[in-house]
Amino acid sequence: MSYASDQIAQQILSGFDRYRRIFRDLTAGAxxxxxxxxxxxxxxxxxxxxxAYEEQVQETADQLASSAPLGDQVRDVAVWPDIRQSYITLIDQRFDDELAETWFNSVFCSLHQHDQISDDTMFVHSTRPVTRPPSRISLTRGFISEGSLQGLAHQILSEYSFDVPWEDMTRDVDMIVNQLQQGLPDWAQMDRGLTAEMVQSVFYRNKGAYLVGRLISQQEQWPFVLPLVNREHQGISVDTVITDESDVSIIFSFTRSYFMVESAVPSELIAFIKRLIPGKHLAELYTAIGFYKQGKSEFYRSLIAHLTHSDDRFIMAPGVRGMVMSVFTLPRFNTVFKIIKDRFAPSKNIDRTTVIEKYRLVKRHDRVGRMADTQEFADFRFPRDRFDPECLQELLEVAPSTVIEEGDTILIRHCWTERRMTPLNIYLENASEQQTYDALLDYGKAIKELAAANIFPGDMLLKNFGVTRHGRVVFYDYDEISYLTEVNFRVIPEALYPEQEMASEPWYSVSPNDVFPEEFPVFLFADMHQRRLFSRLHGDLFEASYWQGLQEQIRAGQVLDVYPYRRAAESA
Incomplete structure (x- = not known):
């Protein structure tokens, strides 16, 4: 290895250290x-x-490319295997080495074409050991019940200190005990050795904070999460107790903003959370705590492994074909791949750049559990024989500038990946009466929670919402979203005479940002039963005054409450 390779590797790592300082400072301020x-x-x-990630990657790449005399070396892809080897030596003793590998990949991709990617030039596969000895940095702290749930709850709350007092710790302890008595079997409550193992760092997101851990008995274990709220001028209180794996999974959902949680050894924190919710993929867990680029790396590696060890072929995703995006999937891989069509339907008055901006807006906005997170990729290459012929033909027809034939390889120049869900319109076709009720109730809640976060979906048709494995309704089609405060909600003016109502054109002026909520029932529901049920559940959504009221609150600077869990008051 040359001196130049060592220097370049060190500069790349120095850029990573700058990014990690920014990340830690922003996280510590939570x-x-x-x-x-x-x-x-x-x-x-x-x-x-x-x-910060993209900004610091670009700054590092620019510094490398412009530095003399290293710039020429950096641009020569043949040098990068040596740079990679020098870098491996530098990061071997780090506690965030897996993140450092992903950073190296990002810098390389900023400087070189994607067709130069290989395991020689960057870390397509990680060089980090799958299992490694634990660090000496304490991740969790333990609390033993000694047969008293009251004592256990009091120990935990007393250990976590804030510069704001608890509103009423005695009340919160009683509530925790009551919830545990309802949620745990009798034998566990009487177990003197029942232990709570809690992550020392608090998880912060939106208006909430979370104490995350697990309860361990001699026979079983349960997730144990205490959401905290800060009622201004009153103090901090425990909002509920969560011991159900599915409920914890929803809190760490791909539909929510990323947690801010201090983590000296990210892999150990991820391993702990994985024990609480084993059904979550590593990619989702890394993303959930803010390392979304590491989540992207983990996703890509899982995709490679799936294609290597299966004969799965890409097919068009079930559902109504989109007017802007074309969506395909692998039947046994729980992800969809979304590409922008070359030509949009005439009713879509947007362009490609606008669509990209909308998807990136969602990445940075509070998704309040109602918008699916996406990962953006460039230059995916797949073997031609991994595509169903009908799927490949359709993709080549609708997006020839994005889907490129290169002999036996298909190049996807640009796409987003997103968790696969059942489109709401398809779900309702086969739903029971109770499932229909629950889905439409949650559909309305989804629209309202998005509005509370200053998001107006635009196209609210059922086909643009999906149902998750937990039965939650989530929005996933972003080409028409806008900030709620940018929309002009209006009441349809009364016609002056009957002929106006019978005319094919409206008798009133309509501007591009005008929306008439009273038109929603006919627009959203062809099925009269569903229309009447939704009107009963969420009829306020059909009134312009409802939307205008939310706009006033948002413009006044209010941040509305949206809870990612069932509250204690709701469970009582």
């Missing part, structure tokens, strides 16, 4: 923002932290 109820600052900090 506690103060929560204590001081600086709700608007939370969204700003979240966006800054997401943006």
């Amino acid at each position: 506690r103060a923002r929560f204590e001081q109820a600086r709700w608007n600052d939370i969204q700003e900090a979240s966006t800054l932290r997401i943006n």
